[in-house]
Amino acid sequence: MKQGFLSILPLAAGAAAYGFAFGVIAAQLDFPWWGIAIMSASVHAGSSQIVAVEQFASEGFVIGAVLAGLALNMRYLGIIASLNSVLKEVPLFQRLFAIHITSDENWALTFAKRAKDPSIGAPFLIGSGLTMFVTWIISTTGGALLGQSIPNLVDYGLGFAFTAAFIAMARAMWRNKQDTLPWVITFVVTILLIKLSLGSAFAIIAGSIAGVITTGLTQQISKKAAA
Amino acid sequence: MTDAQWFLIGTLALGAYSIRFLGLVSGQLISDNKHLSKFLADLPGCLIVALIASSLAGADPITWTAAAIAFVVALISNHVVITMIFGFIAIFALKHFFI
Incomplete structure (x- = not known):
């Protein structure tokens, strides 16, 4: 668990910048700092919180804001489903806790580390998840309390550090050249769907499914060719 | 509230x-x-x-360029933190020089 706590720290720094920015925005939209803390702890979904709060402030409709936020969170269907191999040996209450504290960053880091070291499992996921969870609560609350007295680090390009980290994690998760075509298909399909105005959450799921189907098809073709 | x-x-x-x-x-x-x-x-x-x-x-060409640099660094280093650092430096430098 300690390894998870420490390994995620560089990514937690990036998440803190986003959390701080969200806290500033939410406070400007009349959410009290303690309300933001409750929201971050109970919802724990960065981009969904940002979208929901902005929609709520601009449209004033709770249901519309919730649906917009949840649509962005749909990718967690696939993310949590993929954790089955990591969580299957742990008690139910730990599983129910782990799925709440899982974020994009610690999920991806867990699989990237697991690709190199198969002993990496639930303790790493929970340790890194706790770091991200606490960081998110503190940074969003801090943003609400300190307001605009600290410059927005996201404007300086810190947000791109996430993309760079995901690229590195994908590199670590790349198994062999059989992954290449499915990943290219995933990348192209996701971008095309977003360009066609599909919501990014649905594009992520559809792109991933296209990639997985491609993997299955290429493996079947390889088996038939070998037979 | x-x-x-x-x-x-x-x-x-x-x-x-x-x-x-x-x-x-x-x-x-x-x-x-x-x-x-x-x-x-x-x-x-x-x-x-x-x-x-x-x-x-929806990213601009500068972000795509920085992503390409991060991709090369990831291929060579296979290390998350090193790629993050180079990615951040790349986008910071590109934005500084081209915007």
Whole structure:
């Protein structure tokens, strides 16, 4: 668990910048700092919180804001489903806790580390998840309390550090050249769907499914060719 | 806090956790199926590539260039923190010189 706590720290720094920015925005939209803390702890979904709060402030409709936020969170269907191999040996209450504290960053880091070291499992996921969870609560609350007295680090390009980290994690998760075509298909399909105005959450799921189907098809073709 | 704000937080929290719980249940159901279990092994890699694609879909050429630099650094180093540092330096420098 300690390894998870420490390994995620560089990514937690990036998440803190986003959390701080969200806290500033939410406070400007009349959410009290303690309300933001409750929201971050109970919802724990960065981009969904940002979208929901902005929609709520601009449209004033709770249901519309919730649906917009949840649509962005749909990718967690696939993310949590993929954790089955990591969580299957742990008690139910730990599983129910782990799925709440899982974020994009610690999920991806867990699989990237697991690709190199198969002993990496639930303790790493929970340790890194706790770091991200606490960081998110503190940074969003801090943003609400300190307001605009600290410059927005996201404007300086810190947000791109996430993309760079995901690229590195994908590199670590790349198994062999059989992954290449499915990943290219995933990348192209996701971008095309977003360009066609599909919501990014649905594009992520559809792109991933296209990639997985491609993997299955290429493996079947390889088996038939070998037979 | 207003009633509407409480309602927003409550429904968002319930919805977000329900999605995660549904993911947990579906992951278990898929793993119990011999034919579908392989799906879960291939899913993480495809999901992370899709996350990268979504963050680049509407990005400007500078961000794409920085992503290409990060990709090369990741290929060579195979290290998350080193790639993050070079990625951040790349986008900071590119924005500084070209904007």
